[in-house]
Amino acid sequence: MIKYVSEIIKGIISLMQGLGVTLKHAFRKPITLQYPDVKADLPVRVRGRLVMPIDPEKNDNRCTACNLCVKACPNLSIRTEKVVEDGKAKPKAAKYNYNLATCMFCNLCVEACPFGAIIMSEEYELAVRDKSELMIDLVAEKYVLKGKKEKYFLTKYKEE
Amino acid sequence: MNNYSNIPLQASNNGADEYILNMGPQHPSTHGVLRLVLKLEGETVKDIVPDLGYVHRGLEKLFENRAYGQIIPYLDRTDYLSAMNNEWAYVMAVEKLMAIEVPQRAEFMRVIFAELNRIMSHLLWYSAYGMDVGALTPLLYAFREREEIIDMVEAACGGRLTHNYYRIGGFRQDLPKGFFDMLKKFISHFNDKVDEYEALLINNVIFMKRAQGVGVLKKETAINYGVTGPNLRASGADIDLRKQDAYGVYGRLDFKACLRDNGDTWDRCKARMAEMRESLKILKQCMDMIPEGEVMAKVPKIIKPAAGEVYTRVEGPKGEVGVYIVSDGTEKPYRIKLRQPSFSNLSVIKEITIGHKIADLVAIMGSLDVIIPEIDR
């Protein structure tokens, strides 16, 4: 009998504790971000999709189509076409086909690049309506980086 | 159209109360795409056959065609709740094959991220488990802290779930600026939150009634089934690879394996709650002890280990995460076998659920903390 009653009382106390926790939270501020209106402040190392930004000093990208990124990619998401312009020693990428559909955002291509020509941007809203839009030619895109990432790119992945 | 052809279950015809119930692959509480075929009598589970393979991706075959360095991102996708532990087991194996000495700072960083991942994984387990037993609020509370850790990890490696941070020989980059401030802030308040979690769900009388004495896993059975991790320690076996193998710098850190005695569902929950607190202790120590210096050892550009075979294992949040590599001296591994804890942990389910109710089956499934991509690979 005593056990029966004490168990009921213990049970009620534990239930009250639970109610107390939720009650306490009722007076806390919501932690959620109202996503499309408010966006989280992302750290500089964040890995969105791959871009090949314009280097403002050269007014062109830094790619030489050396294919190291192609070799580094575990998923064969990158294909390049090389072209050597007249009067220049270094070859250039005529096309840099990046397959967003198979990319798994691992950053291995960026690490492989000896010139710092490519970088993972902050873009993470990557849904498209047509599959063909997932094939992106990064050379033709002439991407311009902004904000934190730009500094990160210009200093060849050095943080301040 | 009856799709039980593959399943050796038969409801007996003379006992009219028996019937077959198909639970999953799309069921709210089978955690991913696991299919359980149950033989029930009323609500009591008479027999159970797990049907697996819905998310099999053939990772082991993929690995045979990838260079050693390219394998790491795939490992994130086995146990995606604690990706760094998988990465660690793999890079440790390659380092052992090539006899690479990892810098001290990197070793401490590895411990920090492994423990952060452990807390992340346990927090997700807690929230999902709350859903399993019908409490919907724990999810939000646990995700609040999990988000904090993910932000920390994201600042360090840029990925939220698929981290791809460990490298053969150390780390891709050093820790970002301000990382320790974030960590300090997290450590300072996390213990209180664990108290809250316990008050809200684990110590609730309704939950205790449901969990105590349910799904009892005996120590000998657990070892025989190859169960590892918190599930094994809840049964009273003092086996923690962080202590036993003392890989990395775990030998220099002070912590204890969180043991429980009964091996029932409640003990498994309690063991995980205690483990979160222990991880916090480890993080605190690492923060004080971490030295300055390089984070990457000198590693040849093309990774080409000598022929041989190696097996390394780490203590993941779910148990023994092991990687077995057979190298033939080329750039690509000859064979990689992933030994994942959920594989063995789930195999015990038949042993411990028969005779319980459906509601218990859900509670036991949740308390085992299995993750299906890890089993299917």
Added chain:
Amino acid sequence: MTTQELLEKIKGKIQIVESKEDLGVLNITVSKSALKNSIASLKDDFGFDHMNFMTAIDLPADSCIEAVYRLYSNTTKDSIVIKVKLDRKEPKTDSVAGIFRTANWHERETAEMFGIEFAGHPDPRRFLLTEDIINPLRKDFTHPDFNPMPKV
């Protein structure tokens, strides 16, 4: 315990065809007929109570498949690898699921991946794959949907 000591210790009970040390772990090969007894003996007499995993390696060059069992002792903290060579055309061996119940699923997976038949297995169904994928982890596996990584 060093691998040499371990080898000396188990030599009496287990018929070892071949043994070597690989990165500090004893690696023994036993004959197909002795496999079940050796593993039972390692478990009962030498305290190897934990089976880490069981898998196989396809060796087309030697035209054999090696089944690999890795055991660990929680008391002495030793590891041991037991290998058994199987004929590649008709791989067949005894199941150890009666000794280590964790081997049940491991053997089912291995059977499916390499086409090994485990005699006496309690539940020899397919495990993870669909019916049209046969022995995928063998080196000569072909499938219309499977392309190995091309050389870049």
Added chain:
Amino acid sequence: MDFKKLLWDLFYDTGKPLSQFYAWAHNLWMQTGLPGFILDVFFQLVIAVVIAVFIALNAIWIIYYERKFAALLQIRKGPNRVGPFGLFQTVADTVKMLLKEDINPDKSDILTFWAAPFIIFAASFGVFLVIPFGNGLIAGDVNIGMLYVLAISGLAVIGILSAGFGSNSKYSLIGGLRSAAQVISYEIPMVLTVLAVVMLAGSLKMSDIVAAQTGNPLKWYFIPQIVGLVLFLIAGNAEINRGPFDLPEAESELVSGFITEYSGMKFAMFFLAEYTNLFLTSALAATLFLGGWQGPFLPPVVWFMLKTYFIVTILMWARWTFPRIRVDHLMAFSWKILLPIALLNLLITAFLIKVI
């Protein structure tokens, strides 16, 4: 006519103008020489429509309220996209439900499958007839009011059972059977607690029970019957299959229990009935234990709603805090804990009435 007095009556003594209006209409009707029951039927229909509209609007509000309240406990914001503060979220959801395809599963028992939502809805609809919303604002003040409530609300289990049986799904069937067991075993402690209140009031009539508690909050029955109130809330919550007692639905075990196979408008009716039942249980608790519509200053309807929503909030708070009870514990809880306490409560009440 004194307009100010009419307004006062409308708010504070609603029964009087209503009965005056009825007498006036009746007189007018009798002059035509037609039989009187036609007018009565017409009035009943009007009442039914009013109640139906009230149920729909109230359910829309209460769903929104629950979602906002859950968000409050869960440190998030809740619906806030459709309309100001997300007020039209439920309306949008309802429209979505109406537009959805109404699926009949293959091999389902069409009759029971279709009847189920209507039975459940009718059961909760019927109880509204005897709920005193205000002073005299009661559709049918029958003298066995409380008995009627218990009898009609118990009918819902037939709907749930027929939903479980008619769906021809094992999950639904388990859900339906669970519900039957649950409702039957919680009916008993609930009746016993209600009985204690009835003994105090000395009447089964709802208006008498309210009147017996008077306008003085100290005389409301939650003071002598505090145990009864808690028991009533637990048993009532279990009967409407909510909160920690949502076993018949049990999302993580039975997918959705007896409503697994329902879609479109039929699903919406289950949803509507669930929230209507929540409101009903709270309204009954407010009537039996918190003095019903009585209270100072504010109009009776406002008081009634305030008290009801107070109880609703408590039930929601419990729902969003506790894990689900297992089915055998549920039974044990009812028979081993609730029933003895309810009996004891009844005995003590009877004894005290006799002595004092």
